[in-house]
Amino acid sequence: MIVQDPVCGRHIDLDEVYASEEHEGWEYFFCSAVCHRRFRLEPAAFASSPKPKNQHSTEKKAS
Numbered sequence: 247m248i249v250q251d252p253v254c255g256r257h258i259d260l261d262e263v264y265a266s267e268e269h270e271g272w273e274y275f276f277c278s279a280v281c282h283r284r285f286r287l288e289p290a291a292f293a294s295s296p297k298p299k300n301q302h303s304t305e306k307k308a309s
């Protein structure tokens with residue numbers, strides 16, 4: 247099974263996963279201690295759970 251490291255975006259085999267972390271009910275896999283640590287420091291920055299987009303940012307420049 248191939249999983250994706252959310253930090254570096256690399257696809258890794260489950261056999262080569264360095265670490266895993268659960269966040270908001272999802273399990274994330276990491277290729278190295280560096281990626282794992284970066285995720286734990288700021289999981290929200292890397293976690294991409296399929297949430298519906300409620301925020302609608304409309305920045306229109308009126309010229």
Ligand SMILES: [Zn+2]
Pocket residue numbers: 251253254255256276277278281
């Ligand atoms: Zn990585």
